Amino acid sequence: MDWRQPGSERFHGRSPRGRAALIDVHSHLLPGVDDGPRTLDEACEMCRTYAKCGYTTVIATPHMSNPAFDVSPEDVRARTREVQAACAQQGVELEVLPGAEVRLEPAMLDKVDSGRVLSLGDSGRYLLIELPRQMMPRLDYLGAQLAERRVTPIIAHPERNIGIRRCPGRLSELVEAGWLVQITAGALIGTLGSRSMKAARFFVKQGLVHLVATDAHGTPPLSPDRTRAVERCISMLAGQQRADALLRKNPAQIVSASRSPESKATAPA
Numbered sequence: 220m221d222w223r224q225p226g227s228e229r230f231h232g233r234s235p236r237g238r239a240a241l242i243d244v245h246s247h248l249l250p251g252v253d254d255g256p257r258t259l260d261e262a263c264e265m266c267r268t269y270a271k272c273g274y275t276t277v278i279a280t281p282h283m284s285n286p287a288f289d290v291s292p293e294d295v296r297a298r299t300r301e302v303q304a305a306c307a308q309q310g311v312e313l314e315v316l317p318g319a320e321v322r323l324e325p326a327m328l329d330k331v332d333s334g335r336v337l338s339l340g341d342s343g344r345y346l347l348i349e350l351p352r353q354m355m356p357r358l359d360y361l362g363a364q365l366a367e368r369r370v371t372p373i374i375a376h377p378e379r380n381i382g383i384r385r386c387p388g389r390l391s392e393l394v395e396a397g398w399l400v401q402i403t404a405g406a407l408i409g410t411l412g413s414r415s416m417k418a419a420r421f422f423v424k425q426g427l428v429h430l431v432a433t434d435a436h437g438t439p440p441l442s443p444d445r446t447r448a449v450e451r452c453i454s455m456l457a458g459q460q461r462a463d464a465l466l467r468k469n470p471a472q473i474v475s476a477s478r479s480p481e482s483k484a485t486a487p488a
C-alpha cells in the first residue's frame with residue numbers, strides 16, 4: 220500500500236538525527252481565513268510548535284467550498300507567503316505550502332477545471348476532500364472524472380464519517396479505485412472520541428490508510444509528546460515501517476509533486 224515512488228526522499232530535508240522529517244498535509248494554519256488561528260502571531264506560534272515536534276513542511280489546508288469559511292485560492296497563496304515570510308523573519312525553520320480541504324459539492328469538478336479550488340501543495344495532482352459527516356455518497360463518478368484529469372482524490376478523516384464507520388467496505392472500494400485515505404493523528408490516540416479512535420485504528424490495521432495528518436486548528440493539539448504517542452500507536456498497530464510511510468514518506472511524495480516542473484506552486488517567499 221506504500222505508493223511512494225523510489226527516490227522521493229531526495230526532495231526532503233532530514234531531521235537532526237538523520238531520519239526523514241515529519242510532513243503534515245492537513246493543517247488549518249493560515250490566520251483569519253477559517254476556524255484556525257486568528258492572527259499572524261498565532262499562526263507563527265503554531266509553526267514554532269510544528270518545528271519543535273520535528274516537522275519540516277506543512278501544507279496549509281483551510282476550508283474551501285465550505286459555506287461557513289470559503290476562501291479563494293488567491294487568498295490562500297497570499298496568506299501562505301505571508302506566514303512563510305513571518306517564519307523566516309522569526310527564525311522558525313518550517314516550510315509552509317498552500318493547499319485546501321475542499322468540501323464535497325456538486326460543483327466540485329467545475330471548480331477543479333476553472334482553478335477555483337486548490338490542490339495540496341498547489342501541484343494540481345492531489346485534492347483533499349472533506350465528506351459530509353452523516354452520509355456516504357457514491358463517489359465512483361467523481362473519482363473517475365478526477366482520474367481523467369490526473370488528479371488523485373484524498374479522503375480527509377473518514378473515521379468521522381458515520382456511513383464509513385458502519386460499512387468500512389465502502390472505504391476499501393474507494394482505495395481499490397485509487398483514492399488515498401488520510402486519517403487524523405489525534406483520532407488514533409483517542410482525543411476525538413472512542414468511535415473515531417476505534418475506526419481510525421481499524422483502518423490502519425487493515426492497510427487502508429496512506430497519510431496521517433494533524434488537522435490542527437491551533438497550537439494546543441500539537442506537542443512533541445502527542446506526536447511521539449501517535450507514531451508509537453501506528454507502530455504498534457502496523458509496524459514502524461508503516462508509521463514511517465504514513466507520517467513521512469507518503470506525505471513527502473505529495474510535497475514532491477508540488478516541486479515538479481508542471482506544478483503551479485509558487486516558490487515560498
Ligand SMILES: [Fe+2]
Binds near residue numbers: 245247320434
Ligand atoms: Fe480540516
